[in-house]
Amino acid sequence: MKAATDAAGMNYLTSLPRRLVTLWLPLGVFLFVLLFPFYWMVITTFKPNEELLSREGNPFWVKNPTLAHVKKLLFDTAYPDWLLNTIIVSVAATVISLAFSVLAAYAIERLRFRGSRYVGLSIFLAYLVPPSILFIPLAAIVYKAQLYDTRLALILTYPTFLIPFCTWLLMGYFKSIPYELEECALIDGATRLQILWRIVLPLAVPGLISAGIFAFTLSWNEFIYALTFISSSEVKTVPVGVVTELVEGDVYHWGSLMAGALLGSLPVAILYSFFVEYYVSGLTGAVKE
Amino acid sequence: MAPGVGRRPPPAVDRILDNRNVLGVLFLLPAASLLLFFLTYPLGLGTWLGFTDAKIGRDGQWVGLENFVFLWGDAVTRLALFNTLFYTIIASAIKFGLGLWLAVLLNEHLPFKAFFRAIILLPFIVPTALSAIAFWWIYDAQFSIISWALVRMGWITTYIDFLGEPWLARLSTIAANIWRGVPFVAISLLAGLQTISPSLYEAAALDGASGWQRFRHVTLPLLTPIIAVVMTFSVLMTFTDFQLIYVLTRGGPLNATHLMATLSFQRAISGGSLGEGAAIATAMIPFLLAAILFSFYGLQRRAWQQGGSDK
Numbered sequence: 001m002k003a004a005t006d007a008a009g010m011n012y013l014t015s016l017p018r019r020l021v022t023l024w025l026p027l028g029v030f031l032f033v034l035l036f037p038f039y040w041m042v043i044t045t046f047k048p049n050e051e052l053l054s055r056e057g058n059p060f061w062v063k064n065p066t067l068a069h070v071k072k073l074l075f076d077t078a079y080p081d082w083l084l085n086t087i088i089v090s091v092a093a094t095v096i097s098l099a100f101s102v103l104a105a106y107a108i109e110r111l112r113f114r115g116s117r118y119v120g121l122s123i124f125l126a127y128l129v130p131p132s133i134l135f136i137p138l139a140a141i142v143y144k145a146q147l148y149d150t151r152l153a154l155i156l157t158y159p160t161f162l163i164p165f166c167t168w169l170l171m172g173y174f175k176s177i178p179y180e181l182e183e184c185a186l187i188d189g190a191t192r193l194q195i196l197w198r199i200v201l202p203l204a205v206p207g208l209i210s211a212g213i214f215a216f217t218l219s220w221n222e223f224i225y226a227l228t229f230i231s232s233s234e235v236k237t238v239p240v241g242v243v244t245e246l247v248e249g250d251v252y253h254w255g256s257l258m259a260g261a262l263l264g265s266l267p268v269a270i271l272y273s274f275f276v277e278y279y280v281s282g283l284t285g286a287v288k289e
Numbered sequence: 290m291a292p293g294v295g296r297r298p299p300p301a302v303d304r305i306l307d308n309r310n311v312l313g314v315l316f317l318l319p320a321a322s323l324l325l326f327f328l329t330y331p332l333g334l335g336t337w338l339g340f341t342d343a344k345i346g347r348d349g350q351w352v353g354l355e356n357f358v359f360l361w362g363d364a365v366t367r368l369a370l371f372n373t374l375f376y377t378i379i380a381s382a383i384k385f386g387l388g389l390w391l392a393v394l395l396n397e398h399l400p401f402k403a404f405f406r407a408i409i410l411l412p413f414i415v416p417t418a419l420s421a422i423a424f425w426w427i428y429d430a431q432f433s434i435i436s437w438a439l440v441r442m443g444w445i446t447t448y449i450d451f452l453g454e455p456w457l458a459r460l461s462t463i464a465a466n467i468w469r470g471v472p473f474v475a476i477s478l479l480a481g482l483q484t485i486s487p488s489l490y491e492a493a494a495l496d497g498a499s500g501w502q503r504f505r506h507v508t509l510p511l512l513t514p515i516i517a518v519v520m521t522f523s524v525l526m527t528f529t530d531f532q533l534i535y536v537l538t539r540g541g542p543l544n545a546t547h548l549m550a551t552l553s554f555q556r557a558i559s560g561g562s563l564g565e566g567a568a569i570a571t572a573m574i575p576f577l578l579a580a581i582l583f584s585f586y587g588l589q590r591r592a593w594q595q596g597g598s599d600k
Contacts, residue, residue, distance in 0.1 A: 027394050030387075031405070034412055034472065037423040040434065044426065052432070059437055104320035113313025119321075126328055128581065130529035132550035133570040136557045137335035138327065140343075160328045163320050192312050221416040223532040224550075228558055239418035243536050254426055261422045265415035272414050276407040279414070283473070284480035 041265075044258035045069055052254055069255030070263075073246075078233045079260060082241035086264075089151050089226075089237060090219035093158035097215050098208065100159065101166035106196050108167070109174040110182065120171065127164035134160070135228045142229050153229040154237070158219045165218070166211040169282055173207030174200060210282035213275045217268045238264040336574075338567035345561040356568035366569065369540075369547040373576075375459065376548060377528045380466045384523055385516075387467065388474025393504070395475065396482040406476065413472040421536035424465040428452050428537070452538050455545030462537055462546050466527060474519055481515035482508070521584045525577060549573050 044052065046065040057063070073079045107113065108120045138157055147153040177200055185195045201208070226240045233245055242260040246253065272279055339356055343349025360366040395406060412420060427434055428451035436448040451461040485508065493503045531550040534540060540547035540555060547555075549569055557566020 023394060023397055023399075026390065027399075027405075030391050030394070030471075031409070034409060034468065037420060037427060037468070038411065038415075040427060041423045055432075055437065059434060100320040100323065103316040107313045107316035111309045111313040111316065113310045116313060119317065126324055128525060128577075129328060129332065130525060130577070132529035132531050132553075133335060133573055133577075134328070134331050136553065136563060136567045136570055137331035137338060139558065140334065140338070140563065141327070141331060156323075157327055159323055163324060167320065217414055221414075221418075223416070223418045223535075224554070227535075228554070239416045239532075242422065243418050252429075254429075254432075257422055258426065261419035264419045268414055268416070269411065272410075273407065276403075276410075280406070280410070280476060280480075283410075284477055 038265075041258050041262045044254055045262050047255060049255060069253075069259040072253075073256045073259045073263070077246065077256070078236070078241065079238075079263070081234050082236050082238045083263070085151060085235060086220060086237040086239075087267075089154045089158070090216050092151075092155045093162060093219045094212055094215040096155070097159045097162035097166050098212055101163050101170055101211065102196075102201070102208070104163070105167045105170035105174055106200060109171045110200070111192070123164050123167050127161075127168055129161075131161060131222075131224050135224050138225065139228050148229060149231050149235055151235060154222070154226055157225050157229070158222060162215045162218060166215055169211045169214070170204065170207050173204045177203050206278060206281070209275060210278040213271065213279050214282045217272065217279075220268050335567050336571050338564055339571040340568075341564045343563040343567075345558075345563060349564050352564070356565050357572070360565070360568055360572070365544050365547065366552065368544055369549050369552040369569075370572075372459065372546060373528060373548045376463055376466070376530070377524060380463045380470065380527050381520065381524050383463075383467050384470040384474050384527075385520055387471050388519075389478055389516075391471060391475035392478035392482055393508075395479050406479070410472045410476055412469050413476075417469060417532045418536055420469065421465060421533050424461075424468075425452075425537055428461055453542055455542055458538055458542055458546050462534060465533055465537065466530060469533070470523055470527065474523055477519045478512065478515065481512050481519075485511050517584050521581055524580045524584065528576060528580065529573065 043060070043062060046067070046069075047062050048064055048066045048068065051057070051059075051063060104123070108116045108123070142148050142153045142157070147156070181199055181203075182195050185199055190198070221239065222237070223239050223243075226237045227244070230236050230240065233241070236245070238260070242257065242264060246257050246260055338349065340351060340353060341349030342352050342355070391409070395402065395409070399405065426432075430448060430450045430453060433448060433451060435451075436445070439445045440448070450457065452458045489507050489511075490503055493507050498506065529550050530548060531554065534546055534548050534551045535554070538546045540551050549572065553566040553569035555566075556569065557563050560566075
């Protein structure tokens with residue numbers, strides 16, 4: 001952050017018109033392109049069908065905003081079920097992954113048992129395994145374990161990409177806690193569990209929030225496992241439900257499709273807006289290590 | 290916190306639990322068992338399935354290299370391999386260029402910097418499947434807003450069928466992938482840029498280095514290690530992409546946008562040939578390993594050489 005504020009020191013080298021062309025113009029184009037699809041989602045959600053299908057007038061604005069698409073989505077489709085499923089699955093997978101990752105990261109980083117370094121390395125390798133090459137064998141396992149078409153199938157498989165990420169992130173946070181604190185507690189007769197619970201965890205709260213937010217958004221956004229392991233409408237998650245159930249035949253109901261996309265994106269966007277700093281530090285922390 | 294934790298000498302069980310090796314294994318057990326059962330085992334099982342003729346609902350028999358021989362002669366698989374490489378190389382290169390540019394812009398002294406940084410990451414955090422639907426609507430053959438704008442400006446006369454022509458569809462899906470990936474690259478590289486000391490730039494400016502020279506000889510060398518890591522992740526995510534293609538085109542038109550991940554889904558889950566699909570997924574592993582080794586060791590060694598030769 002220091003470098004950023006100091007960078008102002010050399011701004012006198014560039015004139016204002018030049019800054020306008022080299023900085024503000026490209027930045028404006030970037031912002032426009034990156035945000036336009038969201039604007040389009042919102043506008044389409046509230047547009048009545050006549051305006052959606054007409055080529056006359058200004059398409060960038062709504063003349064007669066309507067809630068018909070949202071109403072159809074909430075009352076004529078299984079969307080509320082999908083929303084509930086996504087929340088249940090994301091919360092459960094996040095809680096399980098956080099709990100397991102805290103223990104694993106503490107063991108690898110602070111207990112330094114024999115072979116902990118190799119375990120740390122294999123956790124990083126596990127982080128690089130993409131779901132696209134796991135979903136076929138996982139589908140076979142899920143089917144054999146009679147978990148097919150249940151929320152439990154997702155709750156148990158999401159940690160495969162959440163635990164490596166959270167463990168890796170938390171290892172970085174635990175590393176920054178001074179050993180002396182733990183040593184003092186050990187001398188005072190505290191057990192390792194007490195140290196973890198009363199000293200390390202309170203100091204690692206920012207790391208826990210980062211890992212939690214990240215894990216929750218990753219589970220919320222997951223697609224390929226939910227598409228493969230679930231077939232009944234009432235157990236689907238929002239991304240899969242919108243893609244597979246709202247598209248009927250050749251007639252696309254763009255209004256309710258966009259409403260579905262918007263409502264499904266809002267929870268993560270709102271959560272993200274409250275914890276931007278934690279999210280960014282999680283993202284960059286995981287990359288930097 | 291309770292004062293005087295553990296006033297009594299701890300009983301024997303506690304002493305065993307304080308042994309770091311015992312405790313280490315105990316703490317690791319939940320995470321390790323879940324990963325072993327749902328990650329390591331499937332990884333092995335997937336490779337094994339690739340060498341069998343398993344179908345959905347039927348255990349397979351070992352068939353050796355039969356799947357791979359068949360896939361090598363299969364025109365659709367070859368096309369999918371080409372598409373995946375094309376998609377990965379083009380999208381990653383552009384994501385890197387635009388991401389680095391955006392990072393440099395955001396590293397300037399700006400008002401509302403934190404706000405800009407926050408909203409720029411939005412495409413990365415919303416569910417890809419849902420933003421892909423927005424792109425599907427933007428690319429629609431009859432009501433595309435891009436076509437509408439271009440017609441209004443008089444640049445074209447008929448609406449563009451973005452997802453209907455093979456090459457147009459390839460480029461359109463790449464554009465959507467870039468849209469989603471640029472924020473990740475930009476924000477990660479920005480974190481790297483912020484660690485570079487401004488005194489280096491001042492020293493270079495005093496020596497008469499132009500803006501471009503400062504970028505080329507100060508920023509880039511110092512940024513190389515983090516570029517290596519960020520681009521490794523970016524390449525991995527692009528190479529194994531599934532959602533975007535599945536939502537936008539399902540691999541069409543004429544398999545022109547099938548990636549290896551979407552093709553393996555189509556063969557294994559929709560088509561029921563688990564063995565064939567698993568073989569396609571297994572065939573992705575060598576490419577992934579090559580990408581990791583290349584960008585990780587290749588670029589990191591270059592950084593080290595540059596650091597070593599300068600001083």
